[in-house]
Amino acid sequence: MYPYYPEIRRFPYLDHRHAQQRLTFVLVHGSWADARFWDDIAAVLRGNGHVVYTPEYAGHGGDPNKNVTHAMITKSVVDFITKLNLRDIVLVGHSFGGTVVQKAAEQVPERIKRLVFWDAFVLKDGESVVDEVPPQTRQGFEQLRASSRDDTIMLPFPLFRDLFVNTAALDVAKWIYASVAPEPAKPLFEKLNLKAFYALPTPKSYVYFYQDNVLPQGEGFGWNPHMSIRLGQFRLIVGDGDHMTDSRTRPAMVAQKLYEAGRD
Template identity: 60%
Template sequence: MTSLHGPYARNGRYVGYFPPVAYPYAPPVPAHPWDAAAAYRQAVRRREQPLTFVLVHGSWADAGFWNGVAAELRRQGHTVYAPEYPGHGADFANTAATHAMMSQAIADDIETLDLRNVVLVGHSFGGTIVQKAAELVPERLKRIVFIDAFVLKDGGSLSDELPPEAVALFTQLMEASGNNAIMLPFPFFRDAFVNLASLETARQLYAGIKPEPAGPLFEKLDLKKFYSLTTPKSYVYLTVDNVLPQGLGYGWHPHMSSRLGQFRLIKGYGDHMTQFKTEPKKIADLLYMAGRD
């Protein structure tokens, strides 16, 4: 099993940091001697099928969004990469970044690292990045996983999937920014993105977000090739996610997930962002169930 750590650059530009990975994996020491057998069986189950994950974050986030989840997956014996893409992370000031630039960056990372049998995971807006990146490197993918992520229709945009009042808010924020970016107001972020978090946790998470390049949210995407792919797909649905209204022609599941045709459905209790930070093991376990054979 290979791994990568340290700063990683593409074309001379810093794009992410991969923490060091310790091998071989050792299961945690049980609290009591009689738990040893159960702990060993659990560790073996987790290592039954080591996977290679590429984790793609969504809007108002960067690659650090995955730190806790990635660390847990690595602890369980998997290989994990969380690459950055234009307009985010160290490149957050690049508000002219396009959707094509973002998806190409993810595909380039997969090819540069010569990854094979990849479980490609997209969260939120990252689902649209995954759709286009999958078109570019389909032969390198084992499975495509969406976790409360947009699955756009051919010719559609992310903004097409939002309620009119949300589109109006984002348009107003974009026009007021002066640089084609959208920064979420805290009350909207608190109620929609981290509705299960304590106020303290919500404020901590909000302190880490940056303005989002607006253009890709309104771009229409040609997805004919994506819908011709035979790559297996999974959808992880966090059932208390309030970013999209549940029902009324919106929502993650079944509204988005049903567009995948045949897919594996995994459900968990969580909102849009909180559990990625507060319960990374839970998210890691859901992703493993979604990605394994």
């Protein structure tokens, strides 16, 4: 039955069809998105027996107030976790959400089983998000911020198409772009004190998709290993996808990678 993997006969838990370990996920989205980003992925995870929460944070979703700080965003997630008394959670951050996970972990470390960063920023102490993007991207963000009326940044479609959904067909790229809203700019430029984060012993994982083009590889930028190595000891899970497309087109694949990152 298993001609190439005879050890599975001796250890049935090695069979990928074996029931998944039941986990509790808290999924934190990134910039130019809201909690709906997780809908399809969460549905797959729930179908596999997991408990899944997708908190919304300040300045996003139905919140009309775009004058928010990184601390306000983090508070949204921390309050969600504490009010529901969630424990033993796998806290996942995607993209900008990685910085939220970093700060939230400082405040509720006893509630977290493992931290998972999916193509997510892992900032050094004292850094901001824009400190970790290429100079041309930062300049573009500054220009878009200056031209807005409410201190937000709205990605032009050509930029979004090439960086965020580069593997998508054009019609799929346009469909995803239709859900993009202006992003509050201030949290992207705030420098974060992360000394407490780097003292945490919490287990950590990094999920890296090879075709994610938001941060180009090389020249001092990129997701893995540039960001991931900052976690110290961590579990690396890789996949073939870009920054946003697969959350819509291949949610089962993403859900499996998050499970592999979060399981024992």
